[in-house]
Amino acid sequence: MPYRAPVSDFRFLMDHVVGFDQVAATDHFAEATPDMTQAILTEAAKMSEDILAPLNRAGDLHPARLENGIVRTSPGFAEGYDAIATGGWIGMSASQDNGGLGLPMTLTTTVNEMLAGACLALQLSPLMTQGQIEALEHHASDAIKALYIPKLVSGEWNGTMNLTEPQAGSDVGALRTKAEPNGDGTYAITGQKIYISWADNDFTQNVCHLVLARLPDGVAGTKGISLFMVPKLIPDADGNPGTPNDLRVVSLEHKMGLHGSPTAVMEYSGATGWLVGEEHGGMAAMFTMMNNARLGVATQGVGIAEAALQHALAYAQDRKQGKAPGSGAILEHADVRRMLTTMKADTYAARAITLMNAVAIDMAHATGSAEWQARAAFLTPISKAFCTDVGCEVAATGIQVHGGMGFIEETGAAQYARDVRVATIYEGTNGIQAMDLVARKLMDGGEAAFRILEEIEQGAEAAKATHPQLAEAVWQAAESLRETTEWLAAQDDLNARFAGAVPYLRAFARVLGGHVHLASAVKGDASRARLATFYIKRMLPEHTGLLAHTREGATDLMAITADDLAA
Numbered sequence: 097m098p099y100r101a102p103v104s105d106f107r108f109l110m111d112h113v114v115g116f117d118q119v120a121a122t123d124h125f126a127e128a129t130p131d132m133t134q135a136i137l138t139e140a141a142k143m144s145e146d147i148l149a150p151l152n153r154a155g156d157l158h159p160a161r162l163e164n165g166i167v168r169t170s171p172g173f174a175e176g177y178d179a180i181a182t183g184g185w186i187g188m189s190a191s192q193d194n195g196g197l198g199l200p201m202t203l204t205t206t207v208n209e210m211l212a213g214a215c216l217a218l219q220l221s222p223l224m225t226q227g228q229i230e231a232l233e234h235h236a237s238d239a240i241k242a243l244y245i246p247k248l249v250s251g252e253w254n255g256t257m258n259l260t261e262p263q264a265g266s267d268v269g270a271l272r273t274k275a276e277p278n279g280d281g282t283y284a285i286t287g288q289k290i291y292i293s294w295a296d297n298d299f300t301q302n303v304c305h306l307v308l309a310r311l312p313d314g315v316a317g318t319k320g321i322s323l324f325m326v327p328k329l330i331p332d333a334d335g336n337p338g339t340p341n342d343l344r345v346v347s348l349e350h351k352m353g354l355h356g357s358p359t360a361v362m363e364y365s366g367a368t369g370w371l372v373g374e375e376h377g378g379m380a381a382m383f384t385m386m387n388n389a390r391l392g393v394a395t396q397g398v399g400i401a402e403a404a405l406q407h408a409l410a411y412a413q414d415r416k417q418g419k420a421p422g423s424g425a426i427l428e429h430a431d432v433r434r435m436l437t438t439m440k441a442d443t444y445a446a447r448a449i450t451l452m453n454a455v456a457i458d459m460a461h462a463t464g465s466a467e468w469q470a471r472a473a474f475l476t477p478i479s480k481a482f483c484t485d486v487g488c489e490v491a492a493t494g495i496q497v498h499g500g501m502g503f504i505e506e507t508g509a510a511q512y513a514r515d516v517r518v519a520t521i522y523e524g525t526n527g528i529q530a531m532d533l534v535a536r537k538l539m540d541g542g543e544a545a546f547r548i549l550e551e552i553e554q555g556a557e558a559a560k561a562t563h564p565q566l567a568e569a570v571w572q573a574a575e576s577l578r579e580t581t582e583w584l585a586a587q588d589d590l591n592a593r594f595a596g597a598v599p600y601l602r603a604f605a606r607v608l609g610g611h612v613h614l615a616s617a618v619k620g621d622a623s624r625a626r627l628a629t630f631y632i633k634r635m636l637p638e639h640t641g642l643l644a645h646t647r648e649g650a651t652d653l654m655a656i657t658a659d660d661l662a663a
């Protein structure tokens with residue numbers, strides 16, 4: 097399906113809104129010069145538009161399938177993967193020590209968004225591998241790093257993450273997969289994992305599974321979990337794929353969308369595994385992978401939103417219906433204009449939020465500063481949940497713009513909505529993200545949140561001279577958000593926080609959206625100012641209702657009984 101990479105938006109946001117200049121000014125990321133940045137954006141855009149986007153429909157129509165225990169991928173996916181791997185896009189941000197390019201996560205975020213917008217099902221494979229590389233860099237022994245990371249970076253081998261079991265979904269601590277020491281430094285891994293993305297394929301030489309399992313002396317819950325590297329083919333003495341390990345793909349799921357991405361039930365039957373990180377320290381190691389993947393999944397939401405918007409806009413410029421002025425196309429109707437502008441304004445806000453998040457990760461990496469780390473940690477659940485919600489909402493509105501044709505598969509509008517739907521569910525459901533935001537991420541009493549709010553207010557103050565109305569609206573919104581943040585941080589009863597967690601997260605994202613749109617109006621052309629005016633006047637006010645919802649706490653909500661719901 098046609099897709100045009102939003103290169104000028106990336107460039108504008110990086111140059112004028114999210115502070116990428118700070119990243120490029122660090123010694124650590126000195127290679128991220130404007131020329132290098134432009135070259136990356138241009139090349140990734142070309143690959144996404146010319147090679148990956150044409151594969152998207154084939155992935156939907158010809159799902160990955162299991163044939164005699166081997167996963168056969170959708171037509172063209174092997175070539176698409178090869179283009180991603182040989183282009184060096186998988187290991188862009190991996191450390192140079194292990195063959196990566198050591199480039200900022202901000203650049204990887206732009207590339208991941210383009211890949212996702214072009215072909216989400218295929219993009220999920222390198223995304224998983226990127227997360228695995230980061231987990232190994234932080235937690236694996238030198239021997240494991242040396243053996244696995246270069247192959248993962250080159251894309252010769254791909255990585256997966258294995259957390260979920262039938263009884264252990266959001267509650268990872270309930271997992272039952274066992275790890276028993278073999279007495280030679282390796283472990284025997286036994287158990288079943290479900291929903292494992294890209295657990296096998298017919299284009300990489302090996303598949304590296306990172307598996308969470310419990311050692312015999314592991315206590316119940318998350319504290320007793322350890323992490324293991326369990327390769328499909330056990331590397332021989334030269335590091336080449338050797339004998340098959342005791343694991344297999346049992347079946348592939350029949351899914352609502354994302355058909356090109358194989359989602360497997362995995363059986364481990366005493367498979368040989370190597371410990372990654374400390375015994376019983378598996379969750380810490382897996383969190384490194386999940387945090388990386390959470391920003392990656394956020395970019396999936398933005399990528400699909402962008403693709404769905406482009407698709408809907410093209411249709412709205414062509415379809416004629418009713419007495420529309422001007423071109424006579426449905427785009428001229430106020431309600432269609434409203435839908436498309438809402439799609440555009442939210443996609444833009446979501447993109448800016450992922451890039452702000454990535455800049456914080458890069459600055460934390462380059463400077464080691466606790467403040468940047470706290471900012472990155474605070475923004476991650478907001479990015480993951482808001483941007484995937486935006487992906488779903490924009491794709492759903494895209495169907496609406498198409499009218500009846502949106503419901504007909506041939507237009508492709510429905511595929512975007514089906515493919516992106518899972519992004520609000522995997523990598524921690526959006527509800528769990530919001531709970532993380534109001535509990536763990538407010539454990540500092542709201543310090544990280546207040547620093548961001550201060551920045552938003554300063555931005556609004558500075559914009560008052562040129563855009564007084566817009567600036568005032570953003571400033572007021574930040575003030576309201578500050579009051580509710582103070583209220584939340586003061587709630588000792590966690591359920592009072594959890595009851596309002598989702599509306600609070602969305603309100604925070606709405607206000608961040610106001611901030612980035614305002615900055616774009618100040619620094620950009622008349623087109624960006626018109627989009628900012630739409631967002632700030634018509635979409636930002638949503639925060640008022642969301643914050644009121646947040647502050648209602650849990651009492652009335654939990655008083656509603658199951659019988660009330662069934663009545």
Ligand SMILES: Cc1cc2nc3c(=O)[nH]c(=O)nc-3n(C[C@H](O)[C@H](O)[C@H](O)COP(=O)(O)OP(=O)(O)OC[C@H]3O[C@@H](n4cnc5c(N)ncnc54)[C@H](O)[C@@H]3O)c2cc1C
Binds near residue numbers: 266
């Ligand atoms: C296509 C696909 C690909 C996937 N890929 C992978 C993969 O590669 N690796 C992997 O390990 N897993 C993967 N998953 C699994 C995914 O991460 C889980 O589905 C997800 O974590 C939710 O778990 P669950 O499905 O058991 O839902 P449940 O945990 O049963 O949740 C059901 C509902 O209850 C809510 N809920 C649950 N617990 C709480 C709580 N404590 N407080 C408030 N609300 C709660 C949830 O938010 C959700 O709305 C994938 C899933 C899918 C569908």
